[in-house]
Amino acid sequence: xxxxxxxxxxxxxxxxxxxxxxxxxxxxxxxxxxxxxxxxxxxxxxxxxxxxxxxxxxxxxxxxxxxxxxxxxxxxxxxxxxxxxxxxxxxxxxxxxxxxxxxxxxxxxxxxxxxxxxxxxxxxxxxxxxxxxxxxxxxxxxxxxxxxxxxxxxxxxxxxxxxxxxxxxxxxxxxxxxxxxxxxxxxxxxxxxxxxxxxxxxxxxxxxxxxxxxxxxxxxxxxxxxxxxxxxxxxxxxxxxxxxxxx
Amino acid sequence: xxxxxxxxxxxxxxxxxxxxxxxxxxxxxxxxxxxxxxxxxxxxxxxxxxxxxxxxxxxxxxxxxxxxxxxxxxxxxxxxxxxxxxxxxxxxxxxxxxxxxxxxxxxxxxxxxxxxxxxxxxxxxxxxxxxxxxxxxxxxxxxxxxxxxxxxxxxxxxxxxxxxxxxxxxxxxxxxxxxxxxxxxxxxxxxxxxxxxxxxxxxxxxxxxxxxxxxxxxxxxxxxxxxxxxxxxxxxxxxxxxxxxxx
DNA sequence: CAGTGGAGTCGAACAGTGTGCGAGTCGCTC
DNA sequence: GAGCGACTCGCACACTGTTCGACTCCACTG
Numbered sequence: 001x002x003x004x005x006x007x008x009x010x011x012x013x014x015x016x017x018x019x020x021x022x023x024x025x026x027x028x029x030x031x032x033x034x035x036x037x038x039x040x041x042x043x044x045x046x047x048x049x050x051x052x053x054x055x056x057x058x059x060x061x062x063x064x065x066x067x068x069x070x071x072x073x074x075x076x077x078x079x080x081x082x083x084x085x086x087x088x089x090x091x092x093x094x095x096x097x098x099x100x101x102x103x104x105x106x107x108x109x110x111x112x113x114x115x116x117x118x119x120x121x122x123x124x125x126x127x128x129x130x131x132x133x134x135x136x137x138x139x140x141x142x143x144x145x146x147x148x149x150x151x152x153x154x155x156x157x158x159x160x161x162x163x164x165x166x167x168x169x170x171x172x173x174x175x176x177x178x179x180x181x182x183x184x185x186x187x188x189x190x191x192x193x194x195x196x197x198x199x200x201x202x203x204x205x206x207x208x209x210x211x212x213x214x215x216x217x218x219x220x221x222x223x224x225x226x227x228x229x230x231x232x233x234x235x236x237x238x239x240x241x242x243x244x245x246x247x
Numbered sequence: 248x249x250x251x252x253x254x255x256x257x258x259x260x261x262x263x264x265x266x267x268x269x270x271x272x273x274x275x276x277x278x279x280x281x282x283x284x285x286x287x288x289x290x291x292x293x294x295x296x297x298x299x300x301x302x303x304x305x306x307x308x309x310x311x312x313x314x315x316x317x318x319x320x321x322x323x324x325x326x327x328x329x330x331x332x333x334x335x336x337x338x339x340x341x342x343x344x345x346x347x348x349x350x351x352x353x354x355x356x357x358x359x360x361x362x363x364x365x366x367x368x369x370x371x372x373x374x375x376x377x378x379x380x381x382x383x384x385x386x387x388x389x390x391x392x393x394x395x396x397x398x399x400x401x402x403x404x405x406x407x408x409x410x411x412x413x414x415x416x417x418x419x420x421x422x423x424x425x426x427x428x429x430x431x432x433x434x435x436x437x438x439x440x441x442x443x444x445x446x447x448x449x450x451x452x453x454x455x456x457x458x459x460x461x462x463x464x465x466x467x468x469x470x471x472x473x474x475x476x477x478x479x480x481x482x483x484x485x486x487x488x489x490x491x492x493x494x
Numbered sequence: 495c496a497g498t499g500g501a502g503t504c505g506a507a508c509a510g511t512g513t514g515c516g517a518g519t520c521g522c523t524c
Numbered sequence: 525g526a527g528c529g530a531c532t533c534g535c536a537c538a539c540t541g542t543t544c545g546a547c548t549c550c551a552c553t554g
Contacts, residue, residue, distance in 0.1 A: 022531080044511065055533040057513075062531095066512065110364070117360035117410045120418050124443075131444035138446065144454045145467070152408065153472035159410050160403025163364045171367050196371075197378035199385065207391045220392070225400035229472075232479030269502080292541065302504045304542080309502090313541065 022054055024062045028072045032109070035073065039170075040111040070115055075123025077109045083132035086139030092230050094136050099158050099226055106162035113166050116159060141237060150233060157229060161222045179214040269301055271309045275319045279356070282320065286417070287358040317362055322370025324356045330379035333386030339477050341383050346405050346473055353409035360413050363406060388484060397480060404476060408469045426461040 030051055034043050045066060049056035063069045081101045084094040106112055130151070137147050172179050187210075194201035204210065209217075277298055281290050292313060296303035310316045328348045331341040353359055377398070384394050419426050434457075441448035451457065456464075 057534080058532045060513070113364035114361050117357065117413050118417060120411070120414045127440070127444055127447070131447040134450045135446040138450060143450075145456055145459065145464070146471070147450060147454065148456065148464075149468045149471040152411070152468045153404070153475060156404055156407025156411070156472060157400070158407065160405065160407030161399065163406050163410070164367070164399070164403070166364050167367045170365060193374070197374055199382040200374070200378040203381045203385060203390075203394060207394065209392060209395065212392065217392070217395075221396045221399045224393070224396040225403060225476075228400060228479030228483055229476055230479070231482050232475030232477070235478050235482060236475055291539080304505080305503045307542075
């Protein structure tokens with residue numbers, strides 16, 4: 001654009017309808033868009049401002065600091081998790097739905113994972129989710145500190161599983177190749193080190209893991225773990241029938 | 248320092264012993280020190296160089312990029328995890344030792360947690376750990392993809408639990424107050440929102456969770472979850488006696 | 495002994511970051 | 525019209541990771 005078309009004289013006043021042109025919700029929303037498409041490193045205040053058609057520092061009127069913005073974004077996507085009402089289904093199903101929903105959210109927004117270890121999440125959406133989780137688990141018969149232990153156990157499994165899965169997914173995406181291709185290239189490297197890690201190498205050969213679809217493994221591993229956890233909880237619950245509370 | 252004492256003429260040659268003054272191991276070691284004491288945000292190449300008594304850019308001779316350095320640091324601390332030899336103890340004990348050791352490491356080096364979701368960890372120390380874990384679990388009777396599912400399940404529990412614990416610990420440390428004090432200050436805030444989260448509020452009141460020692464809760468929660476997982480695995484194993492392999 | 499090459503160190507510089515500050519522009523109410 | 529509060533924004537500061545070329549050594553070769 002030639003500069004004389006963009007001078008003080010030609011430039012018309014920005015459309016001021018009396019409504020502020022920026023809002024906290026809009027900022028958080030586009031920040032999430034940016035994070036989803038570009039990753040955590042792709043979000044800077046300047047880039048965010050540019051995408052919103054405003055100066056970078058204007059954002060600071062609506063948001064105290066970038067860390068605060070990230071906290072808002074995390075809480076926002078936490079709200080996407082559906083936690084079933086108690087009583088609709090058996091408790092195992094309810095917990096499974098919650099866990100799978102949380103996992104799906106974390107894989108949709110992988111940047112959340114890197115933030116979970118930095119600040120505790122206590123936004124309204126997280127609180128609402130916790131409240132529904134309490135309802136679900138207490139309807140299942142859990143009380144006292146056992147209830148919170150169960151909640152922690154479920155979320156820990158989701159977070160832990162999603163963490164390693166997201167790490168691999170990010171590496172695959174960075175390389176720009178398919179997962180199968182990468183494993184193919186990794187093969188000679190593993191072959192070479194086979195004698196340093198004999199048990200691991202033997203397992204790789206015997207298990208036939210090299211012929212499985214890598215995309216399905218994550219789902220299966222997560223489901224397997226969740227079933228074991230629910231089995232373990234059922235077992236514990238039957239041993240503490242009536243009042244399922246822990247010391 | 249007046250400039251005439253630091254001219255080309257007075258400046259004596261740096262002590263060159265023939266040995267390089269910097270080494271990759273030393274760089275990684277002090278980087279870990281810096282990360283432990285100052286957190287992830289406290290590590291910059293310039294600060295690291297200063298602590299090593301050398302220029303920031305000198306580090307780039309030994310390390311390609313900061314991300315590479317972080318990867319080296321992560322693998323290094325992963326080597327601190329002790330995985331028992333199979334046969335020394337019952338498999339549940341062996342797995343418990345590994346899980347608790349990994350948790351202790353993550354709490355010693357909380358900055359690791361934020362990096363786990365970014366890049367997959369495939370350094371030599373992680374490989375050695377994986378190898379020993381395979382040995383431990385196959386001695387326990389797990390084979391095929393079930394073995395890797397079990398390994399993932401254990402590590403996911405450790406990572407997930409440590410993630411939320413580290414987040415709270417970091418927030419507590421930032422505030423410079425004791426955990427009990429913080430919860431005391433948080434009380435009216437929770438009281439106020441009690442009607443928005445009725446189930447949660449009721450549970451808080453009935454469970455008496457407010458009178459527990461917050462430092463012990465994490466340990467108990469982790470141990471509870473681990474026991475449930477091991478129970479679930481035992482149950483599954485007994486149903487697949489002989490060849491404990493999954494589809 | 496000259497002198498060549500490579501290992502290693504370093505300062506300057508570049509593009510980019512989060513954020514504080516002061517100035518500026520609106521629409522609204524007296 | 526005066527004033528005010530809500531809001532926007534350019535400039536500047538300190539700081540980041542990293543590149544580049546210059547520089548200083550030591551070990552080796554002729």
